[in-house]
Amino acid sequence: MKNKETALCFPCSFPLKVMxxxxxxxxxxxxAILRNHLVESGISCTRRLSSGDKYLSLTVTFLAESKDQVDAIYRELNSHEQVLMTL
Incomplete structure (x- = not known):
């Protein structure tokens, strides 16, 4: 179903970058945060280190069921002290 507030149609494959x-x-x-919101078997994750190996970027792709679910994941990730940025 297409959400009126977004161009996305749910459910959909959703890429999320966490740094x-x-x-x-x-x-x-x-x-741990992703396990709170998602079925672990449906998560794929790739890792990329910065050029100096100081930072790590995780690109997580999952089946998003709704905008509310995606918003809740972003809120919890952004409130965690280990997370510097999400895209």
């Missing part, structure tokens, strides 16, 4: 310091704490925090 933080290159640490196990960052990766663990992101995966």
């Amino acid at each position: 933080g310091l290159n640490s196990e704490a960052f990766t663990t925090a992101v995966h």
Whole structure:
């Protein structure tokens, strides 16, 4: 169903980029937050380090069921101290 507030039709495959310091704490925090909102078997994740290996970018693709679900994930990720930025 197409949401009136967005150009997306749900359910849809949704890519989410999360950036933080290159640490196990960052990766663990992101995966824990995603498990709160998603079925783990439907999540794919790719990792990319910055040129100096200080930062890590995770691109997570999942099946988004609704705008509310996506908004809740963004809110929780952005409120976590390990997360520097989301796109």
